[in-house]
Amino acid sequence: MTDTLTVGDVVAEAAFPLTRDSLVRYAGASGDFNPIHYRDDVAASVGLPGVLAHGMLTMGLAVQPVSDWLGDPGRIVDYQVRFTRPVVVDPQTGAEILVVAKVGKIDEEAGQARIDLTVSAADQTVLGKAQVVVSL
Amino acid sequence: MPINPDIQGRTLEPTAPYLVGREKIREFARAVFATNPINLDVAAAQAAGYADVVAPPTFPIVIQQLTLDQLLAEPDAGIDFSRVVHGDERFSYSRPIVAGDELTGRLTVTSVKSLGGNSMITAGTIVTDASGAHVVTAISTLVVRAED
Numbered sequence: 098m099t100d101t102l103t104v105g106d107v108v109a110e111a112a113f114p115l116t117r118d119s120l121v122r123y124a125g126a127s128g129d130f131n132p133i134h135y136r137d138d139v140a141a142s143v144g145l146p147g148v149l150a151h152g153m154l155t156m157g158l159a160v161q162p163v164s165d166w167l168g169d170p171g172r173i174v175d176y177q178v179r180f181t182r183p184v185v186v187d188p189q190t191g192a193e194i195l196v197v198a199k200v201g202k203i204d205e206e207a208g209q210a211r212i213d214l215t216v217s218a219a220d221q222t223v224l225g226k227a228q229v230v231v232s233l
Numbered sequence: 234m235p236i237n238p239d240i241q242g243r244t245l246e247p248t249a250p251y252l253v254g255r256e257k258i259r260e261f262a263r264a265v266f267a268t269n270p271i272n273l274d275v276a277a278a279q280a281a282g283y284a285d286v287v288a289p290p291t292f293p294i295v296i297q298q299l300t301l302d303q304l305l306a307e308p309d310a311g312i313d314f315s316r317v318v319h320g321d322e323r324f325s326y327s328r329p330i331v332a333g334d335e336l337t338g339r340l341t342v343t344s345v346k347s348l349g350g351n352s353m354i355t356a357g358t359i360v361t362d363a364s365g366a367h368v369v370t371a372i373s374t375l376v377v378r379a380e381d
Contacts, residue, residue, distance in 0.1 A: 119264075125264070126257075126260045127294060127295060129298065153291060157264070157265030157294075158266045161266055161268065164269045165268065168281075170290060170329060171328070173290050174325070175325045176324050
């Protein structure tokens with residue numbers, strides 16, 4: 098697979114519409130019940146611009162296009178992100194997260210590639226250094 | 234109250250074994266918008282060589298969360314939960330998590346730093362299976378914001 102990939106290739110793209118329902122579902126699945134992810138009054142009381150998506154929800158969905166591209170999610174050997182900007186989820190209109198996955202580096206000897214994710218919401222990047230190392 | 238710098242280097246007790254259920258993996262997979270059949274369908278997972286459905290890449294947070302809860306509860310750590318912001322996260326896998334795994338997490342505080350009133354604490358959780366083999370290491374940096 099390394100011989101068919103070139104640095105800069107876009108290997109996957111996807112859009113994820115988030116609603117408050119998505120946040121409640123993630124809270125239950127992950128066990129993270131911090132109320133800033135579902136209560137406007139609590140979010141406001143700690144000075145946030147609104148209810149925020151869990152950072153780990155954004156991290157969790159952003160890797161899915163890579164998982165689908167690979168076919169086997171078990172070929173992901175390392176995944177890291179920095180949480181650089183919160184995603185505000187409007188009670189009525191929600192939010193949309195866009196993911197573009199590009200080849201950042203190819204290590205032919207190790208049979209691995211680094212896939213760099215650009216993850217944005219409302220035209221602003223929300224994750225930094227979002228990198229997935231995959232076994233090819 | 235600032236974070237106690239003496240917790241740097243501390244290793245907590247291992248968590249009680251966590252049995253990874255098939256429906257828990259499916260629930261988590263749906264919550265992170267996973268559509269890969271290997272995450273959801275036993276036959277598809279087995280066709281790919283796995284014993285059962287495979288957890289999505291960020292599932293280790295479920296085990297790591299248990300260890301972070303332990304850390305926040307350390308009486309002398311001085312971490313004010315209401316001021317904690319997640320700074321970064323990294324998972325390094327030896328293998329994916331599969332339904333039926335019995336996992337234990339053990340957290341070590343690798344660094345405590347102060348920066349302009351904020352504190353940054355980095356902690357690594359090593360997740361092992363019932364045989365003691367390494368499954369994944371989860372590393373988080375938590376930023377504890379300064380008092381207003």
